Amino acid sequence: MRIYTLGGFSEVGRNMTAVEVGREVVIIDMGYHMDKIIGMSDEEREAPLPELRKQGAIPDDTPLKGKNVIAIVVSHGHLDHLGAVPKMADNYPKAPIIVTPYTAEVLKRMAKEEGRSHINNRIVSLKHNTPKNIGKNFSVELVYVTHSIPHSAMVLLRTKEGNVAYLNDFKIDFTPTLEQPFQKQYFKKIGKEGIKVLLMESLRADETSRSSSEKIAKEMLKDVVNRAYQESKNNAVIVSTFSSHIARIKAAIDINKGRREVIMLGRSLKLYTGAAADLGLLDRSKVRVHTKRKSIINVLKEVEKDKEKYLLITTGNQGEYDAVLTRMARGEYPFNWNKNDEVIISSNPIPHPVNIAQRYVLERMLRERNVRIIDGVHASGHARKEDLRDIIRWLNPEILIPSHGYLAKTSALAEVAMQEGYELGKNVLLSTNGKVWDIKKG
Numbered sequence: 001m002r003i004y005t006l007g008g009f010s011e012v013g014r015n016m017t018a019v020e021v022g023r024e025v026v027i028i029d030m031g032y033h034m035d036k037i038i039g040m041s042d043e044e045r046e047a048p049l050p051e052l053r054k055q056g057a058i059p060d061d062t063p064l065k066g067k068n069v070i071a072i073v074v075s076h077g078h079l080d081h082l083g084a085v086p087k088m089a090d091n092y093p094k095a096p097i098i099v100t101p102y103t104a105e106v107l108k109r110m111a112k113e114e115g116r117s118h119i120n121n122r123i124v125s126l127k128h129n130t131p132k133n134i135g136k137n138f139s140v141e142l143v144y145v146t147h148s149i150p151h152s153a154m155v156l157l158r159t160k161e162g163n164v165a166y167l168n169d170f171k172i173d174f175t176p177t178l179e180q181p182f183q184k185q186y187f188k189k190i191g192k193e194g195i196k197v198l199l200m201e202s203l204r205a206d207e208t209s210r211s212s213s214e215k216i217a218k219e220m221l222k223d224v225v226n227r228a229y230q231e232s233k234n235n236a237v238i239v240s241t242f243s244s245h246i247a248r249i250k251a252a253i254d255i256n257k258g259r260r261e262v263i264m265l266g267r268s269l270k271l272y273t274g275a276a277a278d279l280g281l282l283d284r285s286k287v288r289v290h291t292k293r294k295s296i297i298n299v300l301k302e303v304e305k306d307k308e309k310y311l312l313i314t315t316g317n318q319g320e321y322d323a324v325l326t327r328m329a330r331g332e333y334p335f336n337w338n339k340n341d342e343v344i345i346s347s348n349p350i351p352h353p354v355n356i357a358q359r360y361v362l363e364r365m366l367r368e369r370n371v372r373i374i375d376g377v378h379a380s381g382h383a384r385k386e387d388l389r390d391i392i393r394w395l396n397p398e399i400l401i402p403s404h405g406y407l408a409k410t411s412a413l414a415e416v417a418m419q420e421g422y423e424l425g426k427n428v429l430l431s432t433n434g435k436v437w438d439i440k441k442g
């Protein structure tokens with residue numbers, strides 16, 4: 001068995017791994033490097049593949065040239081795992097794209113948005129926890145995990161040379177607000193069956209303790225929304241979170257309890273909540289959604305007249321330059337801000353200089369308009385140190401390859417594994433992009 005660690009092993013972003021058994025290869029994830037993509041114009045994003053690869057915006061898949069790729073499996077709908085599929089899947093025309101139903105829906109909508117009417121590869125929608133045979137050497141199962149987007153999965157590949165588990169991204173949440181709790185017993189069962197190699201995220205391996213449940217984030221949001229409503233008559237209340245965070249968006253709508261009319265503003269909100277509504281994960285029937293400049297400007301004029309009648313949910317929680325909240329703060333979308341208006345930011349800045357700088361600029365612009373900012377209303381979707389330790393104990397893999405981070409992150413997870421009895425270089429392997437690992441049988 002060979003494992004190709006192609007992307008996300010020297011940085012946070014552009015995740016891609018491939019597993020080869022016999023003469024067959026299965027690719028897991030094809031993500032964008034978000035920091036690189038954020039800084040690009042629409043035109044630059046349409047550059048030919050070699051150019052995008054050179055820029056580091058997409059993974060470098062050249063080690064797979066000439067290989068018999070039989071499937072592309074994507075763990076969940078976040079762009080650092082899924083984003084490069086519409087660009088790169090053409091390199092593997094015969095490989096079906098195997099994903100959970102929500103990810104399938106997001107992918108179809110994304111391909112349309114990118115100006116391509118379709119993805120040529122067959123998209124296979126596979127429900128959680130149902131193994132499916134692919135090729136001669138593999139069976140694939142998308143094992144349910146809790147994360148910050150619906151239908152996330154651990155990719156489990158069963159092969160005659162041993163099982164490979166790919167756990168990017170997840171948190172252990174026993175009280176989520178949208179889907180089922182994390183299935184600890186099922187994980188233990190998979191562990192008993194035997195895991196040859198576990199590739200596991202290390203994004204927050206350097207943070208102590210455990211991640212908080214989404215239930216806590218919902219309670220925090222409830223508290224601040226209720227106080228914003230009580231605080232003042234005729235104030236604007238705006239909530240901004242990740243567009244793909246359906247649990248959080250649903251929480252905002254639930255908490256509102258019909259007291260105000262909910263209006264969503266922004267293209268990515270339409271995409272992700274539309275996919276969720278189609279699958280019955282979110283009731284958007286009473287929500288107006290606007291994406292075009294003209295209609296956003298018109299709707300903001302309407303809101304201005306009677307602010308207390310509306311709850312706005314907008315894009316821009318990271319201060320992205322083109323997002324609705326940022327444009328409102330900049331004055332590009334005119335809005336009559338006043339000192340009683342509240343902007344609730346239900347996320348933390350992604351810990352990267354670009355995001356931190358953009359968020360800083362957003363907050364400064366809002367402060368200059370005397371708007372009240374309520375930030376940090378959030379619980380992360382990623383596992384921390386003690387969660388990761390739980391997984392190592394439950395799955396008990398023979399070999400661990402930390403993923404989803406640069407060396408400072410991956411080595412933090414390696415350290416946890418070493419505390420659990422693993423040996424660096426022997427059964428915990430620190431990888432980098434482009435490395436190929438030969439895993440011996442037995």
Ligand SMILES: [Zn+2]
Nearest residue numbers: 076078147169
């Ligand atoms: Zn994710």
